[in-house]
Amino acid sequence: MKRIALIVAGGSGTRMGTEIPKQFLLVANKPILMHTIEAFYLSKVDTILVVLPSNQWEAWQQLCARHQFSIPHQIVPGGDARFSSVKNGLDLIDDNSLVAIHDGVRPFISAAIINQSFETALEKGNAIASVPLKDSIRKVELLSNKSVNRSSYYLIQTPQTFNSKQIKAAYEKAEHINFTDDAGVLEENGHAIHLMMGDYKNIKITTPEDLLIAEVFYQSIKANHLPPQ
Amino acid sequence: MKRIALIVAGGSGTRMGTEIPKQFLLVANKPILMHTIEAFYLSKVDTILVVLPSNQWEAWQQLCARHQFSIPHQIVPGGDARFSSVKNGLDLIDDNSLVAIHDGVRPFISAAIINQSFETALEKGNAIASVPLKDSIRKVELLSNKSVNRSSYYLIQTPQTFNSKQIKAAYEKAEHINFTDDAGVLEENGHAIHLMMGDYKNIKITTPEDLLIAEVFYQSIKANHLPPQ
Numbered sequence: 001m002k003r004i005a006l007i008v009a010g011g012s013g014t015r016m017g018t019e020i021p022k023q024f025l026l027v028a029n030k031p032i033l034m035h036t037i038e039a040f041y042l043s044k045v046d047t048i049l050v051v052l053p054s055n056q057w058e059a060w061q062q063l064c065a066r067h068q069f070s071i072p073h074q075i076v077p078g079g080d081a082r083f084s085s086v087k088n089g090l091d092l093i094d095d096n097s098l099v100a101i102h103d104g105v106r107p108f109i110s111a112a113i114i115n116q117s118f119e120t121a122l123e124k125g126n127a128i129a130s131v132p133l134k135d136s137i138r139k140v141e142l143l144s145n146k147s148v149n150r151s152s153y154y155l156i157q158t159p160q161t162f163n164s165k166q167i168k169a170a171y172e173k174a175e176h177i178n179f180t181d182d183a184g185v186l187e188e189n190g191h192a193i194h195l196m197m198g199d200y201k202n203i204k205i206t207t208p209e210d211l212l213i214a215e216v217f218y219q220s221i222k223a224n225h226l227p228p229q
Numbered sequence: 230m231k232r233i234a235l236i237v238a239g240g241s242g243t244r245m246g247t248e249i250p251k252q253f254l255l256v257a258n259k260p261i262l263m264h265t266i267e268a269f270y271l272s273k274v275d276t277i278l279v280v281l282p283s284n285q286w287e288a289w290q291q292l293c294a295r296h297q298f299s300i301p302h303q304i305v306p307g308g309d310a311r312f313s314s315v316k317n318g319l320d321l322i323d324d325n326s327l328v329a330i331h332d333g334v335r336p337f338i339s340a341a342i343i344n345q346s347f348e349t350a351l352e353k354g355n356a357i358a359s360v361p362l363k364d365s366i367r368k369v370e371l372l373s374n375k376s377v378n379r380s381s382y383y384l385i386q387t388p389q390t391f392n393s394k395q396i397k398a399a400y401e402k403a404e405h406i407n408f409t410d411d412a413g414v415l416e417e418n419g420h421a422i423h424l425m426m427g428d429y430k431n432i433k434i435t436t437p438e439d440l441l442i443a444e445v446f447y448q449s450i451k452a453n454h455l456p457p458q
Contacts, residue, residue, distance in 0.1 A: 130367065134435070136385035136409040138359065138424065145383070145422055147413045153382075154374070156365035180365040184376045193374055195367065201438060206363070209430060212445045220441055 002097040003118050004164070005040040005048045006089040009033050009104025010078045021056055023104045024063060025211060028218045032205055033060075034069050035107030035218075040100075041071045043114035049092060050104070051085045053078040083177035083185075090171055093164045098122060100159040101167075101182045105205040108217055113199060114159060120196050121161040128161075128183045129198030130154040156181055157198040166191060231326040232347050233393070234269040234277045235318040238262050238333025239307045250285055252333045253292060254440060257447045261434055262289075263298050264336030264447075269329075270300045272343035278321060279333070280314045282307040312406035312414075319397045327351060328396060329388040330411045334434040337446055338388065342428060346390040349425050356390045357412045358427030359383040385410055386427040395420060 009023040023033040033050070040048050052060060054077045063069070076092060078085040086101060093099055098121050100114060113129060120127035133153045138145045160182045167182065170189035179185050183193050201221070205214050238252040252262040262279070269277050281289060283306045292298070305321060307314040315330060322328055327350050329343060342358060349356035362382045367374045389411045396411065399418035408414050412422050430450070434443050 128367075133366065135433070136413075137362065137382050138357075138385055138412070138422070140381050140383055140424070145424060147409075147416055147422075148382075150409060152369050153366050153377075154369055156367055180376075180379060183367070184365070187376055193367070193376075195369070195374060200436070204364070207429070209446070209449070212449055213442050216441045216445050217438070220438070 001122060002047070002094075003045045004093055004097050004099045005045045005114075005159075006086065006093070006099050006101045007033070007036055007040065007048065007050045007104050008082065008085055008089070008101065009036075009050060009052050010082055010085045021053075022205060023052075024056075024059065025205075027107060027205075027211070027214045028222075030067055031063050032107050032214070033104050034063075034067060036102065036104050036109070037071050037073055039107065039109045039111065040102070040114060043111040044118070045100070045114065048073040049076050049089050050074070051076045051078050051089050081177055083171075083174070083179060086182060087171050090164070090168050093168065095165040095168065097164040098161060099164045099167060100161040102159040103204055106158055106202055107205070107214070108199070108201045108203060108221065109159065110199060110202075113202070117159045117161040117196060120194060121163060124194040125166055125191065126160070126162045126183070126186060126194050127196045128181075128193055129157040129159055129202065130195045131157065131198045131200055154195055156183065157202050157204075162186060230351060231276070231323075232274045233322055233326050233328045234274045234343075234388075235315065235322070235328050235330045236262070236265055236269065236277065236279045236333050237311065237314055237318070237330065238265075238279060238281050239311055239314045250282075251434060252281075253285075253288065254434070256336065256434075256440070256443045257451075259296055260292050261336050261443070262333050263292075263296060265331065265333050265338070266300050266302055268336065268338045268340065269331070269343060272340040273347070274329070274343070277302040278305050278318050279303070280305045280307050280318050310406055312400075312403070312408060315411060316400050319393070319400055322393050322397065324394040324397065326393040327390060328393045329390040330396075331388040332433055335387055335431055336434070336443070337428070337430045337432060337450065339428060339431075342431070343388060346388045346425060349423060350390040350392060353423045354392045354395055354420065355412070355415060355423050356388075356425045357422055358386040358388055358431065359424045360386065360427045360429055383424060385412065386431050386433075391415060
């Protein structure tokens, strides 16, 4: 089946406290979104779709020119909310593909995890990158809170990779748009969800601290992947 | 009431993949544990107790000499597990104090949060630093997993500050030692737990990536606290 990356970059920069949309902020002198697209380009993917609000298209074109960014990708108009942005992308995909939906501001995803997610989704219908929770958590209720067993909880990342027919049908039938991720949309349509191991380094860059961390991770990853002398 | 810091530094370095216990690893050229002790020294605390495995005492003395570290603190022998380490510290504290139990490898705790935690514990009996969960989570069960409402979950940090009489009694009565934090011990003894806002920067340094992040946070915090020119 054809492998499609659907990279969702709808951010406006509000939480980051910047004028610049967070996907355009620089890590190692290059916009975060370019790092993310490169990660998929290095995997066995056939097509890269990038959802971007239409008022950012011109800035993106200028950035691509300035950074001589030439990886082929198709721009898709973003919607008002993440739900409609993803749906705009899914509308361009046929029923006989695998689609990896990925946050545009998770640039540190590895080709190995991307490829594994397509393979798992081919076999099981979907594959959701996730990592075990390392911290203690408590569940807050109306008037109290209680400890819960952290080993039962996984932090959900992207890519979330799906049989395109199943995820498209789920998005068509969804009765509200307040999902925190795409697995939730599929689950509501009655499908079992399959978790696979993600990576603690696969962070979502949403705050100024994250941007600092991203810079360090980039240097660390680069140091570990120097070409042989 | 007297304010006591009980800093727990029982780490062996296993997860960090180093020979050196993680609390002795350097951030900004200084052992992490010294940064943590300094944070409490800058708060309104009367006494600082530091729980440390006895086979690390000599190394710690040498580090203190090398770094000319002179903040007064009392060393307490660590136990086999975190539970017994904390209990060893609590045994030295009277029933009429407030005790802030804190991870030795959370060096970025602010004096403001420490002071707030003592004030809240004075009023309510306990104060547990925590932050809202930012990621989607799923709960894993025997054969399936399901989405849960992330806004109901808080990540638990330290300090966890208590009325000393209550937490000492809870540690005396606890029937097992497999708690992930001290709030869990108090809760099992029938007390309501009071959460207070922690800080996303108040990370627990447990992996090599955390150490890189710590270095960046330190530089960032330092840059924001330059003395006025």
